[in-house]
Amino acid sequence: MQTAGVAATVANLGGVAAAKSDSARQESNDPHPQQTLVNVSIDRCETEYAPDPRVAYYDVEATVSDDGDHVSLHGAVQNSYLEERAVAAARRASPASDSAPNLPEQAADAARDATGTTIDTTDLDVFDEIAEVRTVQTAIAPVRDDPDGDSGLLTEAVYGAQVTAFERESGWTRVRVPDGYLGWIRTDSLTDPIDGEFDAILREDIDASGDGPETVYAGTDCEVVSDTEDGTRVVTFRTGISTEVPAEKVVKPDSVPTTGTIIENAEYYLGTDTPYLWGGMTTEGIDCSGFVWMAYRIAGITLPRDSDQQQKIGKQVDRDDLREGDLLCFPGHIAISLGGDEFIHSSGSADGPTTNSFDPNADDYYEYLDESFQEARRIL
Structure with missing residues (x-):
């Protein structure tokens, strides 16, 4: 009962203040005064939950409606957990919580509900919800900072590597590569993978035959299809291409490496x-x-x-x-x-x-x- 009463008081006070300032703010086209604080809260969320942009994407910005009743989040995050964190950060700094900054958390939540503030995530993309599994079909695929061939080289993905693809832009695809990095790869470097047990790996470079690249580099995943009588192994890559490899150049890692x-x-x-x-x-x-x-x-x-x-x-x-x-x-x-x-x-x-x-x-x-x-x- 006490929480509801506090919430109602805060709601009334907030409504009076909002009524006095709305018309002036609308005439000047200035953002709601709480918008800066909401965005600061959202940025603090990034430092706590997604501090390393190399492995987790978080780019969120908020706008607050003139009446303070509606907070819209724009941008993108890596996963639903970060979406939840961003929404929580926006709620903590919404106009209702500014009206009662020292209330206990439960009372502050009730105050926000009483003012009717809503958090809209319609324009907030969640990468993991649009993710697709792809594989690299070029010998080496540079992974870059931005969708631009002149941007910085972050890392590289080798032929047959499994990558997770997200958004596309101007012939580039944002991906997560096996080393965990997020970056941009040229879309024409990717293709759909085949199904298989790719539990072997090349320990040295090979000169490949068939329709794939001339050189396939150490560290490339493959599936051993068969062993031949002349000391080679037939392997298949995620691209669906097969080739013969000297037996000593392909290994299945030990369950307990040395x-x-x-x-x-x-x-x-x-x-x-x-x-x-x-x-x-x-x-x-x-x-x-x-x-x-x-x-x-x-x-x-x-x-x-x-x-x-x-x-x-x-x-x-x-x-x-x-x-x-x-x-x-x-x-x-x-x-x-x-x-x-x-x-x-x-x-x-x-x-x-x-x-x-x-x-x-x-x-x-x-x-x-x-x-x-x-x-x-x-x-x-």
């Missing part, structure tokens, strides 16, 4: 003349976190894409207790320990994958990384 496998995967790149490429994921060019991601992915472990995200995986270990496979973290850089002082990484200064040491007496001593070392993380 650190030795991860090091083998990383060392493969040492003999390929792979250059360093920001955002790269293949032997055509690879960056430090892409190098780590591939070494683990081919072993059956999917890490986050970027170095700061990878630094949050596993448990911290002492530098004096490094084992092979441990992640070595530096400002804006990441490497894989070979055990002791030695490590392997894709280095911009070396223009590609290389090995270095923390030992000042070693020929490959890397002083800057030795001095800027932050922490080590153990996953296995």
Whole structure:
């Protein structure tokens, strides 16, 4: 009873204030004074529930009607949970709650109901509700910041990768790729996938036959169809294209990966003349976190894409207790320990994958990384 009474009082006071100000505001075409506060609340919601735009999309703006009774949300969010959070944030800052900022939550809810404020999400898109499964039909599909070939390279998706497609714009499709990143891929790089058990993966690049690209890169998912008598395997990709692969170049990751496998995967790149490429994921060019991601992915472990995200995986270990496979973290850089002082990484200064040491007496001593070392993380 007390809550309803408070709500009614707030509603009456709010109605009087609104009546005095509505006509002046309509004449000036200014937005409702509460609109700024609603949008601040919505922006705060983003910092709490979708702080990393690399992996979760959140772009919401609110408009408040002249009478304060109607809040419309515009834009898009990744999923229904973020939609609910955005609606809740708008309610917290709606005109009714401004009339009684110190009320308990239940009373504030009743006050909002009493004023009749509604939250309209008609113009708020939810990406996961329009999602489609697609696959990459080009050897490499650059994933970019914006639907523009000149925008920044975020990461890459390789042939046969499964992606989740959302909106389309000017020949581009917004997607989520296997490393978790959100970005834009050219729509003509995508096709419908076939059904299958794609539980094998290429551990090295192959020269493919058939209708697919000439080169299919390490890290590509496939299904083993059969083994041949001459030591090859017939594999099929999500595109529906099949080819023969040397048996040693395709593996089914172990249910319990080993650190030795991860090091083998990383060392493969040492003999390929792979250059360093920001955002790269293949032997055509690879960056430090892409190098780590591939070494683990081919072993059956999917890490986050970027170095700061990878630094949050596993448990911290002492530098004096490094084992092979441990992640070595530096400002804006990441490497894989070979055990002791030695490590392997894709280095911009070396223009590609290389090995270095923390030992000042070693020929490959890397002083800057030795001095800027932050922490080590153990996953296995």
